[in-house]
Amino acid sequence: MTEGNFVDYVKIHVTSGKGGQGSAHLRREKYIPKGGPDGGDGGRGGHIIIKADKNLWxxxxxxxxxHFRADHGLPGSKQTSTGADGGDVYVDVPLGTVVRDTETQEILFELTEDGEERILAEGGKGGRGNAHFKSSTNQTPRYAQPGIDGQELDFTLELKILADVGLVGFPNVGKSTLLSVITAAKPKIADYEFTTLKPNLGIVEYRDHRTFVMADIPGIIEGAAEGKGIGHRFLRHIERNSTLLFLIPADAKDIKEQYDILLDELKRYNPELLDKERLVAISKSDMLDDELKAEMKEVLDEEFHNIPYLFFSSVAQQGLMELKDKLWEMLNKETE
Known part of the structure; x- marks a missing residue:
């Protein structure tokens, strides 16, 4: 999937159908010149319905x-015939789509199961025909109800990616390069910050034809939790990943400090993110010789305590199998 085709945020305008007019018909047949009211009800206006589809990404x-517009209900007719309902209109979306009210920004609901449906805008009710208004004092009512107008609303749809592993890191630390090396994904790669502006998904092939999904998400920066940079649009994707892979380059001034900043941004956005499995991967480790790597390990063993970490290099193809093994082990532990 190319970066340009990945759309994770869109605003839609929906208009449901108006209800049909009730009929004010009076029965007129041969030998029955003064029959009673027999006007039927109007049909319901069409709904706008949002539906989850597992085949969409x-x-x-x-x-x-x-813009989505449903059909109006048809008017009622004689012999108490009810008008036909307006046709419903479906808006298909991927699993993990969050629906917000555009005006208030309130989250209304989230679609997480295949085939799940929710009505975004209800069609207006059809008006009642004059047959409903007959009484002992008014046996030939010549009026009927008009149909109720449909709804016209604006919604914001946001997609939270459903992936097994989410890559977390500052801009330009090698997330896209890693994804391009261990999956068939072809993300945009360049030596400047914010090359990736939208998430990229890739399927990692593991031993014995097993696979898992990895997401390269736009780089995080300090202040992202407050919406700085591409802030919330990045962080919402982290919520759907079962394991977080923190990428920190070997040439970083302070690896633990970078990790703490990343962790703090996630905590401020949603403290529940800290409950996820975490793995720290130190990229660009082909720049290190054995002696320097041994020195770094001594420091990291002390600083990271119970947090697993490993060294790898996407460019030199070093430590990639070890990385896959560790991720697979963590994902299976998560499943169990």
């Missing part, structure tokens, strides 16, 4: 179609 199909 992105909101790209909504990028160029953001």
């Amino acid at each position: 992105t909101l790209f199909h909504l990028k160029f179609k953001r």
Whole structure:
């Protein structure tokens, strides 16, 4: 999936159908010149319904179609015939889509199961025909109810990626390079910050034809929890990953300090993120000789305590199998 085709945020405008007009018809047949009221009810206006589809991975199909309008209900007719309901309109979205009210920014609900449906805008009710208004004092009512108008609303759809492993790190630490090396994904790679502006998904092939999904997410910066940079649009994707892989380059001034900053941003955004399995991977380790690596290990053993870490290099293809083994072990422990 190319970066340009990955759309994780879109605003839509929906208009449900108006209810049909009730009929004010009076029965007129041969030999029955003064029959009573027999006007039928109007049909219901069409709903706008949002539906989860496991075969979708992105909101790209909504990028160029953001307005949805349902059909109006048809009017009632004689012999108490009810008008036909307006056709419902479905908006298909991937699993993990969050629906917000655009005006208030309130989260309304989230779609997490295949085939799950929710009504975004209800169609208006059809008006009642004059047959409902007949009484002992008014046996030939010549009026009926109009149909109720439909709803016109704005929603914001946000996608939280469903992946097994999420790559967490500052910009330009090698997340895209790692994804391009251990999966078939082709993310944009360049030597400047914020090359990745949208998440990239890749399937990692493991031993015995087993696989797991890894997501390269836009780089985090200090202040992301407050919305700085691309802030919240990055952090919401972390919530859907069962294991977090922290990437820190071997040439960082202070590896533990970078890790603590990243952890603090996640904690401020959502403290529950700290409950996820974590692995620290030190990238670009081909720059280190054995002596320097041994010195770093002594320091890291003391600083990281119970947090697992390992060294690897995407460019030199070093430690990649060890990385996959560790991630697979963590994912299986999570499942159990």
